[in-house]
Amino acid sequence: MNKPRIRTIAAAIALVAAAGGTFAIAASPADTIAARQANFKKMGGAMKVIKDELAGSADKAKMAGAAKTIAAMARAQVPLFPKGTGPGAGVKTDALPAIWTDRATFDGHAKKLIAEADKLVMVSGTGNAAAIGAQFKAVGGTCGACHKQFRADD
């Protein structure tokens, strides 16, 4: 007599758990946009650390730490541009629709950024200011190239 009821409750629990799980996997567009903006901000801050160090005391550890942040954030950004997180998402974003119409180019920029950021991590360990400066510019170049095409100008 009690059995169907227990089954119903179990099914309900399973359903709620499944729904909860789905929510955890597919974050809302607003959350995704906020997450990638926070990552970009960390990257910008890390770029500034390197720039300031090169202009000042050139602290090797600080520069290496910042370079690692850039490389890690570059990787973290890759899954944060799913469809539906463009200007139509109802949240303020500078991401242009071109990201989703020209995805291959966008992904190419992302790959290039990761490669250049990894090189920056390597040279920052050497403490060679000239080499770090040159690689800093290479990383900056990939930021600029992608932004020119895929980010609204402010």
Added chain:
Amino acid sequence: MTEKVRVWDVPVRLFHWSLLGLFTFSWWSGENHEMEWHRQSGLLIVALLLFRVFWGLAGSRTARFAQFVKWPGEVLAYARKASDEHATDGHNPLGGWSVAALLLVLLTLVTAGLFSVDVDGLESGPLAGFLSFDGGRAAAEIHEIAFKAALTLIGLHVCAIGYYQFLVGRDLIGPMITGRRDLEAGETVESVRWSPLRALIGLAVILALVWAISKGFQFASAGDV
């Protein structure tokens, strides 16, 4: 031939027209992301503005703040009888405040620019090293707001000049170029006098300061970025 009287000294006129040129160039270079040019141009504007502040204390009669920054009471009294005013050499009580406001806004604009950082942490003003990334981004916001305020004030300035030039029929643009205006019949006004030596000393000190600013007050840097 009508007699002329000198109403604007050379430094004021050089300041005015160089500022116009550099402001336009800064606008263009900023919009087009020519940031190296934008920084250079901005630093020159810093020098110009500092010189103008110095000249407001040390310049000729019409250049001095004491001559054109008046108490609100005087400005009101002037505004009430503005219809029958006579030509004032230098800035009139209302225009004086417009000049003071423009100077303040431009000083805010360039100071914020010195501390600004772009979103990528890639381009920054020479003093951005003294602020955090967030601080630098806030400076960039102020830079943007001050730019819009400056455009508004410049618009007002141009309208006021246009009003006098074409509706009142008083030539204000000519004297800002040549420094001189026609003397009216029976009028006795002394020409403005200024000291080139004083101007040079002020300019030298200001250029040294701006050079130090351009280096971010760090004279031994590890690398050039």
